[in-house]
Amino acid sequence: MRPLAQALAVTALTALAASGVQIAAAAPAPVLDDNGAIVAPSSTQVSFAHSPTGFRAGTANEHESRAGVSIVKLYLAEYVFRYGDPADHADATEMIRASNDAIADRLHAKYPQAISTTVEEFGLTDTYVPGYWGNGTTSTHDMVTYLETKKRTDPSSPVLAAMSSAYDTAADGYAQNYGTALLAGVIGTKWGWSDDRSFNASASFGPDFSVGASTYGSAAQLSEHVLGAFTDGGPAAPETGLLLTDCPAASWLADDPVLAVPAQDLLDGLPPEVAAAFCGG
Numbered sequence: 001m002r003p004l005a006q007a008l009a010v011t012a013l014t015a016l017a018a019s020g021v022q023i024a025a026a027a028p029a030p031v032l033d034d035n036g037a038i039v040a041p042s043s044t045q046v047s048f049a050h051s052p053t054g055f056r057a058g059t060a061n062e063h064e065s066r067a068g069v070s071i072v073k074l075y076l077a078e079y080v081f082r083y084g085d086p087a088d089h090a091d092a093t094e095m096i097r098a099s100n101d102a103i104a105d106r107l108h109a110k111y112p113q114a115i116s117t118t119v120e121e122f123g124l125t126d127t128y129v130p131g132y133w134g135n136g137t138t139s140t141h142d143m144v145t146y147l148e149t150k151k152r153t154d155p156s157s158p159v160l161a162a163m164s165s166a167y168d169t170a171a172d173g174y175a176q177n178y179g180t181a182l183l184a185g186v187i188g189t190k191w192g193w194s195d196d197r198s199f200n201a202s203a204s205f206g207p208d209f210s211v212g213a214s215t216y217g218s219a220a221q222l223s224e225h226v227l228g229a230f231t232d233g234g235p236a237a238p239e240t241g242l243l244l245t246d247c248p249a250a251s252w253l254a255d256d257p258v259l260a261v262p263a264q265d266l267l268d269g270l271p272p273e274v275a276a277a278f279c280g281g
Contacts, residue, residue: 027209028183028230030057038062044215044225047140049148051208058141059229065126066214068136069192070099071143071201072115074159075124076133078146079114080107081158089158096162096190099170101134108133122146143203143212151205160205163188178219179226180204180211185265193219202226207265247279 030038030048037060038046045066047058073095080092088107095103108114115129115136124145129136150157164187170176174193179202181189189204192214200222201214213229215222244254244264253263 027185027206028211028232030230031228032057035060038229040225040229041215043217044213044222044229045140046211046213046226046229047144048211048230049144049209051148051151051210056144058144062141063126063139065128065137065139066201067192067194067199068127068129068138069134069194069199069201070101070104071190071192071203071212072127072129072133072136072138073099073104073192074143074146074163074190074203075115075118075122075127075129075138076104076107076111077159077162078118078122078150079111083117084111084114093158093162096159097166099172099174099176099191101171104133118146122149140201140203140212140214143201144210147203147205147210147212151210160188163190163205166190175219178202179222180213182223182227183211183230184232185209186211207263242275242279247275249279 027050030046033039036057038048038057040046040059042061045059045061045064047056047062049056077092077096080088084092084107088110091103091107094100095107115127115133118124119127119129122145124138124142126139126142127137150160166176166189168176170191174197176189176191179189179191179200180186181191181202181204183204183206185206185208186204187206189202192201193199197218199214199216200219201212202222203212204210213222213226215225244250244260250263254260
């Protein structure tokens with residue numbers, strides 16, 4: 001993926017240089033104030049990263065460590081997949097897809113060091129889990145840092161795959177269909193909510209961006225605030241007509257269940273001459 005990402009980065013950097021805030025066509029573009037912060041109500045926290053260029057933006061409060069709710073299950077699953085018993089991998093996947101608290105309780109009891117290890121390895125400076133996972137706190141900045149690192153260093157991660165195949169309804173019956181998941185281009189999301197539903201959060205990734213958001217409010221309010229904080233990245237670039245299978249440099253991705261679609265989207269978004277050069281045409 002590295003040559004393809006580098007080719008896209010050239011296009012994205014050109015757009016950034018021209019306008020200062022415009023993001024590549026496939027990614028949503030944050031609405032920024034005069035200080036370069038994402039515009040959102042103070043009850044809401046939002047962070048965003050554009051993967052090819054490294055551009056990041058957030059609300060002024062993006063480092064505030066708020067209730068981690070079920071978002072911290074990502075950090076727990078990270079440890080289980082990398083260091084845990086392979087027999088626990090299926091449960092870790094189910095924990096993310098269904099946001100299953102009972103599984104999280106069992107895995108955290110078995111691996112009490114899991115979240116703190118992830119926090120240290122990924123440099124999540126706003127995340128704290130002093131005991132029970134459900135009492136942990138994190139920030140949208142840390143959510144995005146985690147997702148961007150995973151995409152860069154381990155794009156075939158089972159954590160990302162589980163986010164990409166999350167259920168419409170969580171284990172407790174809560175709908176998983178709000179917040180950052182509603183942004184165009186999203187291919188994977190993890191949601192979180194308080195027991196009384198008064199606090200909601202979500203973290204999502206697309207082929208060329210990651211985004212996290214939380215609010216002291218309902219799921220509907222989070223959706224409203226997230227959608228108000230971004231504009232579409234502009235019309236999609238015309239397709240080049242090249243398929244992954246016809247591109248020797250990227251053909252190995254064609255059969256990847258997680259990366260095939262976003263990789264094809266990236267290829268489609270490249271200018272024809274860049275795509276041809278990348279693919280050896």
